[in-house]
Each structure stands twice: as C-alpha cells, then as structure tokens.
Amino acid sequence: xxxxxxxxxxxxxxxxxxxxxxxxxxxxxxxxxxxxxxxxxxxxxxxxxxxxxxxxxxxxxxxxxxxxxxxxxxxxxxxxxxxxxxxxxxxxxxxxxxxxxxxxxxxxxxxxxxxxxxxxxxxxxxxxxxxxxxxxxxxxxxxxxxxxxxxxxxxxxxxxxxxxxxxxxxxxxxxxxxxxxxxxxxxxxxxxxxxxxxxxxxxxxxxxxxxxxxxxxxxxxxxxxxxxxxxxxxxxxxxxxxxxxxxxxxxxxxxxxxxxxxxxxxxxxxxxxxxxxxxxxxxxxxxxxxxxxxxxxxxxxxxxxxxxxxxxxxxxxxxxxxxxxxxxxxxxxxxxxxxxxxxxxxxxxxxxxxxxxxxxxxxxxxxxxxxxxxxxxxxxxxxxxxxxxxxxxxxxxxxxxxxxxxxxxxxxxxxxxxxxxxxxxxxxxxxxxxxxxx
Numbered sequence: 407x408x409x410x411x412x413x414x415x416x417x418x419x420x421x422x423x424x425x426x427x428x429x430x431x432x433x434x435x436x437x438x439x440x441x442x443x444x445x446x447x448x449x450x451x452x453x454x455x456x457x458x459x460x461x462x463x464x465x466x467x468x469x470x471x472x473x474x475x476x477x478x479x480x481x482x483x484x485x486x487x488x489x490x491x492x493x494x495x496x497x498x499x500x501x502x503x504x505x506x507x508x509x510x511x512x513x514x515x516x517x518x519x520x521x522x523x524x525x526x527x528x529x530x531x532x533x534x535x536x537x538x539x540x541x542x543x544x545x546x547x548x549x550x551x552x553x554x555x556x557x558x559x560x561x562x563x564x565x566x567x568x569x570x571x572x573x574x575x576x577x578x579x580x581x582x583x584x585x586x587x588x589x590x591x592x593x594x595x596x597x598x599x600x601x602x603x604x605x606x607x608x609x610x611x612x613x614x615x616x617x618x619x620x621x622x623x624x625x626x627x628x629x630x631x632x633x634x635x636x637x638x639x640x641x642x643x644x645x646x647x648x649x650x651x652x653x654x655x656x657x658x659x660x661x662x663x664x665x666x667x668x669x670x671x672x673x674x675x676x677x678x679x680x681x682x683x684x685x686x687x688x689x690x691x692x693x694x695x696x697x698x699x700x701x702x703x704x705x706x707x708x709x710x711x712x713x714x715x716x717x718x719x720x721x722x723x724x725x726x727x728x729x730x731x732x733x734x735x736x737x738x739x740x741x742x743x744x745x746x747x748x749x750x751x752x753x754x755x756x757x758x759x760x761x762x763x764x765x766x767x768x769x770x771x772x773x774x775x776x777x778x779x780x781x782x783x784x785x786x787x788x789x790x791x792x793x794x795x796x797x798x799x800x801x802x803x804x805x806x807x808x809x810x811x812x813x814x815x816x817x818x819x820x821x822x823x824x825x826x827x828x829x830x831x832x833x834x835x836x837x838x839x840x841x842x843x844x
Contacts, residue, residue: 412439413439414501414502415434416434416441416442416497417435417442417443417444419445419472420445420509420511420516421511421644422509422645423469423644424645428648429539429580430536433507435580435587436583439505440588440589442501442590443484444483444486445469445483446485446490446493447488449487451515452602457604458606460608461640461762463604463606464608464640468644468646473485473592473595479584480585481584481589482592484592486596487596487600490523498527498532503527503532505533507535507537508520508534510539510540510544512544512767520536539649542566542671543671544671544674546678548671548675557688558781558782559782562675566668567668575653575654610762611640611641613646615652615655617659619636620660621660622660623660623663624660629799629805630719630799631804631805640763643763643765652667673768673772674767674768676688676767683771683780685751687774687777687780688774688783689780691840697749698748700748703746703748706820706823707738710722713819714822715792715813716737716795717741719800720735722810724757729763737792738753739753740776740777740784743776743777743778744778744790745792745829751773754773757773778837786837786838787838
C-alpha cells in the first residue's frame with residue numbers, strides 16, 4: 407500500500423459503480439486534493455446473504471471493470487472486506503485523509519451506517535460529505551403546497567415532471583476530471599471465495615437501453631413473452647448507469663418509460679416520509695387482516711408449484727434467473743396475498759432474497775400496492791384472475807410454456823392449491839372485516 411504526506415480526499419463507492427455523471431465523485435475530484443477511490447464489501451450486509459447470491463457476483467464484476475478503467479487513468483481502487491467503521495479507522499491510520507466524499511443512500515441500515523462513520527471521522531478531524539445521486543428528486547424535494555408529502559402517485563408524478571421541466575436534469579461530468587486521481591497501485595481485491603461466495607459465470611443484463619425499446623415500451627411492456635423491457639433495475643440499483651442519463655433518455659424517447667422511473671422515486675419518497683412501511687402496512691387498518699399463512703401453500707408459491715401456470719411461470723423465472731417481468735410481479739404478488747391470504751411481508755422477503763434488482767423502497771411499495779395495504783394501492787376487492795391474466799398477456803402461452811414445460815405432459819402438473827372463486831370471495835371478506843374492525 408502506498409503512502410503519501412499529501413492530504414487526500416477519499417471517494418467511497420457504494421450504489422454508484424461508474425465513473426461518468428457521478429455526483430459525489432465529481433465533487434471529490436473537484437476538491438483540490440488527490441482522490442483515493444475505495445469500495446467496502448460490507449460484512450453487515452454480506453453476512454446475511456446466501457453463498458450463491460448473484461448480486462455479489464454482479465458487484466464484483468463491476469468492480470473489476472471499474473478498477474481497470476481507473477488504472478488506465480493512473481489511479482486504482484482500494485477494495486476492502488469488513489465493517490465500514492473498522493475499515494475507515496484503518497484508512498485513517500494509513501492515509502492522510504482530509505475528507506470522505508460519497509453519495510446518499512436512503513435505506514434504514516445505510517443511513518445508520520453513514521451516521522456512525524461520519525461521527526467517527528469527525529472525531530478525527532476528517533470531513534464527511536454526501537451528495538444526491540441515485541435519484542433526481544429525493545424525499546423532501548417533491549411536496550404538496552401545504553408542505554406535506556404526496557401519497558398518491560399521479561399528482562406526485564405531475565409535480566415531479568413540473569420540477570424536472572423547471573430545474574432541468576444536471577450532469578456531473580466526473581469522467582472529465584480523472585486526472586485528479588491519487589496515483590497508486592492498490593493491493594489485489596479479496597476474492598469471492600475468501601468472502602464466502604461462489605464465483606459463477608452468471609449472465610447479467612446489459613446496461614444499454616436502445617431508443618426503440620424506450621419508444622415502444624408503453625405498448626409492449628405488459629407482455630412477458632416479448633423482449634420489451636430494459637432489465638435496467640440491477641444497473642439502477644447499483645448505479646452502474648446514471649439515473650439522470652436514463653431520465654434524459656425517457657424524456658426524449660418515451661413518457662411511459664420515464665414514468666416507471668418516477669414510480670421508483672415515489673416509493674423512495676414514501677419510505678422517507680413513512681418509515682413504518684418497512685415492517686407495517688402503510689394503512690394501519692390492514693395490519694388487522696387475518697392471514698392464513700399456510701406454509702405448504704407458501705412453499706408451493708415459492709417453488710412455482712401452485713397449479714396456476716401463469717403464476718408458476720413467474721416464480722420459476724425468478725428462481726432460475728433472478729429476474730421477473732413486471733406484469734408477472736403483479737400477478738404473483740396478488741396471488742400470494744389474495745388467493746392464498748399469505749402476509750405480503752413473506753412474499754416481499756422472498757423477492758428481496760432472489761431479485762437481482764431488489765431495492766427496498768420499490769420492493770416494499772410494489773408489494774403493498776399488490777396486497778392493497780399501501781399508499782395508492784390496488785383496492786382490496788381487486789383480485790387478479792390468473793386465467794384471465796394469462797389470456798390477456800400471454801394468449802399463446804409462449805412465456806408460460808417456456809417456464810412450465812410440463813404443461814405439455816399429462817399428469818405432470820399439480821392441481822390448483824386453491825379454487826379461484828372461493829379464494830376471491832374469502833379474500834374480499836377477510837379484507838373487508840379488517841377494514842371494518844376497530
């Protein structure tokens with residue numbers, strides 16, 4: 407490890423694994439001091455994950471790419487494995503760090519972690535600065551005229567679009583300032599095996615989004631057999647693309663696509679203003695629902711063995727790829743909460759474990775929407791009929807038969823775990839009882 411008497415700025419990469427249009431990196435490179443980039447494989451997060459978690463492999467591959475790009479500019483990336491508080495104590499002892507720069511992370515664990523790191527650094531006389539990067543508008547930016555947060559998407563989106571038109575979409579050309587990198591060669595990255603993870607050659611979606619896909623997104627996005635979605639979620643989750651670039655692309659080529667990005671920021675705003683949604687229903691009355699929570703039914707849903715082909719196709723796609731088409735996310739979530747009357751939190755946790763693009767705010771908001779317990783949610787008496795959903799969005803069965811091939815074989819597919827008419831009536835009554843009870 408190299409040392410230098412010259413004061414440094416540390417840039418801490420987290421959910422922003424790119425060199426272009428990176429707000430915090432731009433500020434760090436503009437600080438007037440050489441910049442030492444670091445990344446921490448956070449044990450407080452990693453210790454909770456399974457050894458075959460694909461997301462860790464994705465991050466690792468992105469860090470390898472990032473490191474190669476930094477080396478071309480004469481810099482490098484210090485990669486640590488540990489707890490951030492301990493790592494920054496180590497960095498402070500090894501380098502003359504004047505300040506640590508990073509980008510905001512809004513999830514509950516991340517805000518606690520950052521507060522602890524900032525407090526420790528300031529005790530040592532080291533600055534800590536964080537910047538808005540993973541959203542265009544964060545929690546307190548989009549408010550109603552009375553200063554209260556929006557809890558319905560449509561007026562929120564109108565205000566968001568007005569603000570975008572008024573304020574514009576900034577660009578932080580960090581990629582043009584890389585001459586300010588600290589010149590050094592970092593030690594080797596810890597291996598995936600050393601951190602307890604399997605090093606597999608998983609396929610990951612490309613970050614390139616063709617203009618044609620954005621333009622046609624509105625008419626094709628609901629059909630899971632058609633390759634018409636961007637699969638950009640994992641790149642937004644880990645910041646391998648700039649959300650501002652994606653917003654500019656949507657504003658130019660496709661309003662429906664842009665509005666999906668606004669949904670993401672809407673759910674982040676809800677999490678900011680109503681943090682209770684992490685563990686409880688947005689609407690308190692729905693915490694009174696008497697769930698069935700039948701474990702055999704939950705296991706059948708998890709494995710894609712419910713006897714409802716469209717539901718099972720979505721669940722199997724998730725297990726095998728880490729991805730699920732957005733229409734399928736709605737169908738499978740509605741089925742779990744309405745047909746099986748299983749607590750939405752169990753489904754949310756299953757998605758959190760398996761989705762490549764898992765993001766707390768969006769996952770929580772989408773599950774509560776489907777369950778009817780959240781803000782701006784589907785009403786509780788709206789119960790998707792899986793057969794009708796299949797007829798409407800997979801009429802030829804192309805998607806379903808891809809993931810449930812035994813449909814072609816007699817006696818190879820399970821009977822439905824529950825009958826639709828019975829399940830629908832039971833759900834409506836159970837939800838109605840919860841709303842009426844005091």
